Amino acid sequence: MTDARIAGLRVRMGEHALDALLVTSLPNIRYLTGFSGSHALAVVTARNAFFISDSRYALQSAREVKRFRRIIGSLGLFEDAAAAKTLRGCRAAGFESDSLTYAQYRSLRTLFPRVPFRPTSGIVESLALVKDRREVACIEEAAAISDSVFHDVLKFLRPGVTELEIAAEISWLNRQRGAESDAFDVIVASGPRGALPHARPTARKIRRGELILLDFGSTIRGYCSDLTRTVALGGVPRRLREAYRAVLEANESAAASARGGMTARALDAVARGCIRRRGFGRYFIHSLGHGLGLRVHERPRVSALSPEVLQAGSVITIEPGIYIPGSGGVRIEDDVLLGDRGCRVLTRSPRELIVL
Amino acid sequence: MTDARIAGLRVRMGEHALDALLVTSLPNIRYLTGFSGSHALAVVTARNAFFISDSRYALQSAREVKRFRRIIGSLGLFEDAAAAKTLRGCRAAGFESDSLTYAQYRSLRTLFPRVPFRPTSGIVESLALVKDRREVACIEEAAAISDSVFHDVLKFLRPGVTELEIAAEISWLNRQRGAESDAFDVIVASGPRGALPHARPTARKIRRGELILLDFGSTIRGYCSDLTRTVALGGVPRRLREAYRAVLEANESAAASARGGMTARALDAVARGCIRRRGFGRYFIHSLGHGLGLRVHERPRVSALSPEVLQAGSVITIEPGIYIPGSGGVRIEDDVLLGDRGCRVLTRSPRELIVL
Numbered sequence: 253m254t255d256a257r258i259a260g261l262r263v264r265m266g267e268h269a270l271d272a273l274l275v276t277s278l279p280n281i282r283y284l285t286g287f288s289g290s291h292a293l294a295v296v297t298a299r300n301a302f303f304i305s306d307s308r309y310a311l312q313s314a315r316e317v318k319r320f321r322r323i324i325g326s327l328g329l330f331e332d333a334a335a336a337k338t339l340r341g342c343r344a345a346g347f348e349s350d351s352l353t354y355a356q357y358r359s360l361r362t363l364f365p366r367v368p369f370r371p372t373s374g375i376v377e378s379l380a381l382v383k384d385r386r387e388v389a390c391i392e393e394a395a396a397i398s399d400s401v402f403h404d405v406l407k408f409l410r411p412g413v414t415e416l417e418i419a420a421e422i423s424w425l426n427r428q429r430g431a432e433s434d435a436f437d438v439i440v441a442s443g444p445r446g447a448l449p450h451a452r453p454t455a456r457k458i459r460r461g462e463l464i465l466l467d468f469g470s471t472i473r474g475y476c477s478d479l480t481r482t483v484a485l486g487g488v489p490r491r492l493r494e495a496y497r498a499v500l501e502a503n504e505s506a507a508a509s510a511r512g513g514m515t516a517r518a519l520d521a522v523a524r525g526c527i528r529r530r531g532f533g534r535y536f537i538h539s540l541g542h543g544l545g546l547r548v549h550e551r552p553r554v555s556a557l558s559p560e561v562l563q564a565g566s567v568i569t570i571e572p573g574i575y576i577p578g579s580g581g582v583r584i585e586d587d588v589l590l591g592d593r594g595c596r597v598l599t600r601s602p603r604e605l606i607v608l
Numbered sequence: 609m610t611d612a613r614i615a616g617l618r619v620r621m622g623e624h625a626l627d628a629l630l631v632t633s634l635p636n637i638r639y640l641t642g643f644s645g646s647h648a649l650a651v652v653t654a655r656n657a658f659f660i661s662d663s664r665y666a667l668q669s670a671r672e673v674k675r676f677r678r679i680i681g682s683l684g685l686f687e688d689a690a691a692a693k694t695l696r697g698c699r700a701a702g703f704e705s706d707s708l709t710y711a712q713y714r715s716l717r718t719l720f721p722r723v724p725f726r727p728t729s730g731i732v733e734s735l736a737l738v739k740d741r742r743e744v745a746c747i748e749e750a751a752a753i754s755d756s757v758f759h760d761v762l763k764f765l766r767p768g769v770t771e772l773e774i775a776a777e778i779s780w781l782n783r784q785r786g787a788e789s790d791a792f793d794v795i796v797a798s799g800p801r802g803a804l805p806h807a808r809p810t811a812r813k814i815r816r817g818e819l820i821l822l823d824f825g826s827t828i829r830g831y832c833s834d835l836t837r838t839v840a841l842g843g844v845p846r847r848l849r850e851a852y853r854a855v856l857e858a859n860e861s862a863a864a865s866a867r868g869g870m871t872a873r874a875l876d877a878v879a880r881g882c883i884r885r886r887g888f889g890r891y892f893i894h895s896l897g898h899g900l901g902l903r904v905h906e907r908p909r910v911s912a913l914s915p916e917v918l919q920a921g922s923v924i925t926i927e928p929g930i931y932i933p934g935s936g937g938v939r940i941e942d943d944v945l946l947g948d949r950g951c952r953v954l955t956r957s958p959r960e961l962i963v964l
């Protein structure tokens with residue numbers, strides 16, 4: 253499989269007239285090599301494939317990385333790549349311009365004075381856009397864990413518990429159920445704090461009459477799930493119930509429409525239209541979703557501005573939301589695998605409003 | 609206080625002949641503006657200070673960010689900065705070359721065709737090197753939480769429990785005690801896995817006769833603690849007990865010597881000397897420590913190669929270790945605040961070998 257990825261990458265390199273690519277983005281390195289650590293460089297040329305790291309990762313990389321020539325150096329990743337003459341004879345070496353820092357770029361130019369470098373963007377990401385069966389299985393497993401965590405954390409939600417305690421419980425349940433880690437920092441936003449789409453959990457105690465928004469994910473072999481549910485602690489004001497219905501309708505309409513071959517913005521428009529028609533248009537302040545894989549946010553962008561055509565085999569989130577300042581927020585997020593005629597929803601937690 | 613930081617930054621900018629600095633590193637943005645989110649740009653000029661983010665962070669940034677002109681845009685951070693003419697009239701605008709990607713650099717050049725840009729490195733980091741009283745209080749609070757987590761997790765350590773379960777427990781306790789989050793992914797390494805300095809917890813069950821290495825941290829208002837203790841599950845082989853004594857002596861000697869005004873490498877040498885004299889020199893394979901603040905690894909580097917002079921007011925870790933392949937590892941790590949004549953140790957967990 254890694255063989256297929258290297259072969260696929262070489263095809264893309266050919267299309268970009270590159271005879272080498274330096275891969276510095278860690279998720280991309282993991283995608284190509286299998287390495288799960290945090291310090292490495294991959295260099296793929298027409299004939300060779302090098303993996304470079306240092307002594308801290310000697311044992312781990314020996315276990316994880318196949319089909320790459322492994323270099324365990326001590327000078328620094330680029331210095332070690334230069335010492336091993338990884339780019340000898342290259343006439344057009346691409347680097348990942350969205351990952352390489354300016355300082356690293358300067359150091360490349362110094363270390364490889366004769367190599368013509370070219371900025372690239374999204375080459376490995378474009379390979380990773382369509383998931384293979386093993387990748388889908390990982391995301392599915394991660395999604396099932398998140399569903400089970402959501403089910404179990406409900407028992408824990410009662411007035412007086414703090415957002416931080418709930419986040420801790422989610423994190424703990426996540427690992428108890430077999431996740432390697434949280435896919436991102438758990439979000440718990442209660443009452444008016446729900447109006448902050450990226451709220452961090454605080455010491456605030458949840459109260460009766462509030463909506464509680466829970467957004468979290470699990471990882472399995474590096475692959476992420478991403479699940480949001482919003483539940484009510486007792487009865488909540490009518491306006492919030494209406495907002496919930498609008499978000500639910502948007503979520504379900506988008507899931508019913510999603511398929512490979514449509515544009516991302518058309519899918520966004522389905523959800524946005526539902527929310528607008530119910531009078532909450534100006535409170536849906538982010539895009540509908542994003543791709544999901546080794547990164548919790550990756551291509552495709554599913555936004556009102558994205559002309560990108562969605563592909564069968566991509567996994568994306570569908571996460572409409574309404575955020576009313578001073579009052580609260582609702583978001584319902586699912587992960588779906590796109591097919592040619594529709595999509596398969598991987599997260600299966602109930603979507604109807606749960607009143608605790 | 610933020611005022612003082614902006615003023616301090618302008619002094620540094622003057623020293624570097626810059627009349628503007630674009631701050632893209634998130635910990636640096638947090639340091640200057642107070643913003644704790646994950647999408648922002650700060651632009652400080654001789655007369656103005658701009659904070660740029662998007663609608664997802666409108667409410668949060670309104671609450672957190674004072675003394676900066678807030679721009680909530682929708683075009684992209686650099687595009688919004690250009691539209692607001694933040695760099696009008698600038699003759700030398702610095703950017704952070706260790707954080708800005710090559711693609712961002714190109715986009716800066718396109719968006720601000722008349723502004724002369726200059727790469728910079730470590731300007732905000734140099735301001736953040738000396739902590740103020742409020743920062744020290746945050747790190748102290750985080751350290752106290754880590755101590756309490758260590759105390760409580762001991763009850764959980766018994767043969768048959770897995771490293772992953774211990775890590776989940778630490779993470780959970782951390783938030784129960786009031787931490788915002790783990791400062792980094794919890795490390796639990798048992799038996800021979802202790803010889804991997806960056807071990808991730810696995811499904812391995814801990815056994816009697818082994819050392820268990822626990823390395824974790826807490827965050828309070830973004831500030832990190834970082835604590836490592838190594839405990840024995842029943843009696844362990846004599847060689848590992850000797851390694852423990854060597855590491856303990858190295859830790860305590862370094863803490864007794866640490867003060868502002870000495871070089872980082874002199875401090876590293878104190879600890880390394882202890883370990884070498886006890887015959888374990890070749891097993892101490894990393895540097896003695898690192899600075900601690902809004903980042904869990906920041907300046908100063910405390911390594912054998914670092915000529916940097918340590919400053920009173922910096923918080924650093926002291927974490928000698930011995931890693932014997934096939935056998936196990938020992939590390940004892942504390943966080944200390946450097947003063948002019950010595951240091952104050954902020955982490956107070958017992959250092960003597962605990963045998964469970």
